[in-house]
Amino acid sequence: MSPDPYVDKLLDQDLPCKDKLPVRAKVSCVLHARSAARGLELCPFPSRAVLKHEIHELILTTEDAAPGKTVNNISYLCFFELLQSGMLWVGDRVEVNGKLIGYLAGYDFSHLPNHMNMIVQVKGDLRTGYELGLKPDDEIVFVFVHGKRNWQTII
Numbered sequence: 001m002s003p004d005p006y007v008d009k010l011l012d013q014d015l016p017c018k019d020k021l022p023v024r025a026k027v028s029c030v031l032h033a034r035s036a037a038r039g040l041e042l043c044p045f046p047s048r049a050v051l052k053h054e055i056h057e058l059i060l061t062t063e064d065a066a067p068g069k070t071v072n073n074i075s076y077l078c079f080f081e082l083l084q085s086g087m088l089w090v091g092d093r094v095e096v097n098g099k100l101i102g103y104l105a106g107y108d109f110s111h112l113p114n115h116m117n118m119i120v121q122v123k124g125d126l127r128t129g130y131e132l133g134l135k136p137d138d139e140i141v142f143v144f145v146h147g148k149r150n151w152q153t154i155i
Helices: none
Strands: 023-030 047-050 055-061 074-082 086-089 093-096 099-108 117-121 139-143
Touching: 023 086, 055 099
Parallel strands: 055 117
Antiparallel strands: 023 074, 023 139, 047 086, 055 074, 093 099, 093 139, 099 117
């Protein structure tokens, strides 16, 4: 098997992606639960290709989450259906109904092939999708970040 360019640090840049289309999705199931000891093991890869109509899960954390780290303190936001195929990158802005909720921090594969857990780093209190007032069909968008993160607009 070929060496992995991220795991084996074979690239001359941490982030080879310089631009991409936003990836759109819609909420299919609103969640309302938390865990202080979840033990999500984020894969070492900064990107994932996703396909139209796949269902995945959004999970929030306030921890310093990143590829290769373990995340424990979490809240569950929702399951969502992708409206288009595309690329997701760690650092993407995650917006719900046009409002920033946080930044994509990594991916956990504990439920594959059923679905992928996508972990979003947030500031402030960990709230569930129910507590944030999410509804089925609400819009989720993953937007490529070209520069510094702006935490001031988080819902």
